Amino acid sequence: MIQTAKVTRLLPDGRAEVSVKRQSACGHDCSKCGGGCSELMVSSTVAVTAANPVRAMPGDMVRVESDTGTVLGAAVAVYLVPFLLFFAGYFIAAALGAGSGICGTAGVLGFALGLCLAVLLDRRMRKRKAISFRITAINPAD
Template identity: 45%
Template sequence: MQQIAVVKRLLPDNQAELQVSRQTACGHDCSNCGGCGEIVSKPILVIADNSIGAEVGEAVMITGSSKQVLGLAAVLYVVPVVLFFALYGVAAVLSLPIPGLWGGIGFFGGIFAAKKVNDRQKDKKPVYTISKL
């Protein structure tokens, strides 16, 4: 994941505070878009490793790891579906009444597990690196 940011201030330990403007899904100017309307988002402040020595006021490209996002997406979308089919299959093989109910229990159990994983990940901040000036 790459985004353009502006260096706001330099921090100790070779880090910098950056201002990142949120990008729209379509990549266009929201003020002229009929789809988004008047939605205006505030810029986000992030901390990034400043190994290339960027100075205050410079526009830079930052690179962030997508590993955390992809992992959470897999937990959110894959685990509930897998649990649905697994419990549905077990219920059908064991001739339990209403296999769909067991599948539903597996599905909502997967959603509950995804919520727990998400709650643990909230405190972990993404790691950004300034990659270009």
């Protein structure tokens, strides 16, 4: 994944903190998706630590790259797993002959389990710094 960011400060060991705009599903062109993006989502930024082999300085606009596979894997865990566990809980309860109220409860419990797993995965990835960022260019052309 390639994004444009702004260097906010230099860190030890050849790293820098950069401010990256959080991407929306429609790439910030809300007219393409019917205006479903909130203004908060479009304007929100996230601070990440990136390797700085190009020696960018605070205030520089830079191109930042990250491993797309890791980002997509995290997105699957956060968004897809809770829904899959919801349906698994619902259909397992239905297969065991439970009533619709019990099936719904089993689905909600499956969804809650999926959210707990997503939170645990997020904590693990943050601790291991599984998603790495690297500054590849200063003043990239848009």
